[in-house]
Amino acid sequence: MEKRLTATAMLFSIGFVFMLVCAVGAFFYGIQIGSEKTEAKYEKEELGAKNAAATVSPYQQQDLVSFYHTVFLPYREFQNEWFAAMNKLLQGKTNDATSMFKDLASLAEEKAKDASSVDMQRSPLLGQAQVSYIRSLKLFKDASTKAATSSKTLAINELKKNIEQEKNYLSASQFALSAQQAYYSAMLKWAATVDLDIPAEYKSPSLLQLTQWKDLTITIKNKLMADQLMTRKKLTSYYPQDLTSRVDEFIDSGQPAKMKVHTVSAVVDLLINTEAVRTGDFTESKLRFYQHELLPQLPFFTSDTN
Incomplete structure (x- = not known):
């Protein structure tokens, strides 16, 4: 004669199955959560790397x-x-x-x-x-x-x-x-x-006074001399820094006051028109005027190169 399950055994079986289903569900849920956290971690790291690259x-x-x-x-x-x-x-x-x-x-x-x-x-x-x-x-x-x-x-x-x-x-x-x-x-x-005290860009006023020029850093001065040569369409064998050094030498000599010259453009015109600039002028004046100035380590700043 077929034996029937008692109520207790029935409840025990149902409970066991329920627990098994919950355990399996919890297992897969845990895998999903872990996967999502891992993906989030890598996405965060990747974003951080991209942001770091962008700031370089x-x-x-x-x-x-x-x-x-x-x-x-x-x-x-x-x-x-x-x-x-x-x-x-x-x-x-x-x-x-x-x-x-x-x-x-x-x-x-x-x-x-x-x-x-x-x-x-x-x-x-x-x-x-x-x-x-x-x-x-x-x-x-x-x-x-x-x-x-x-x-x-x-x-x-x-x-x-x-x-x-x-x-x-x-x-x-x-x-x-x-x-x-x-x-x-x-x-x-x-x-x-x-x-950080040096601006990334500098646009010269239409008339840059010599008093303003004296307060500028060498990298700004050199950029302005490249601008001056561009404005004059003057292709030269010398570098912008050679022209920078000649402007500073001219100012240091006291000649602007004697000649009543007050702007950078006027000094540049005078130096160019009299062919007073030569390749290597910057190198000769470097220790005198720019010993503690910030410059990139490029050959034409560190030696008398052509």
Whole structure:
């Protein structure tokens, strides 16, 4: 005869099943909660990493140094050869201008490729400067090619004037000055991350008084000299810091008071028009005026480099 479960056994069985269901449910619930907490933890860490990356300045010293060696230096190497060639024309010391400018065209093409070897776009101003230097070199290539052709029919003294009025040369110079301006603006942004008293941007008033100039830091002064050269469309063999040092020397000499000169622009005009600035002027004045000034560790600030 089939035995029936007693009420107690029935309740015990139901309770056991209920407890088993609850235990299984609690197990899976625990897994879900643990998974959600783990995901939340990793999302928080990932967000923190992204925020940390966002707060890192795109204008660190290593960025300025990398730009110097991979972009600026190739351009500078071409520029030195270009100015040497133009100086030969000025002095009438070249017997084969055609060959000289063909070599310059090849060199400009080579240096444009060198300047394109890295991507500086992480730092907006350095990316802008890179693009401008590359465009400048490509236009210098075109200017050199045209100069090689013109040299076959023009006298040396006429050739120099022709080159300096040619549109490719003018555009090449403009892009080079724009690149220089962006590079020195990037240096100012770097300085602002190191010294919070230095502004990341500085726009000169239309008439910057010499009394105001004297209170500015070297990175601001250099940026302003890059601006001054850009405004004058003056492509030079010397650096903005060379012009900065000559302005400071002129002020220190007491000449502004004697000549009744009160603005930075007036002093810059005087120095440029009298050809009073040379490459290396900054190096000679560094210990005298800028020994304790904040500057990035770039070769043209630390040695008498071309």
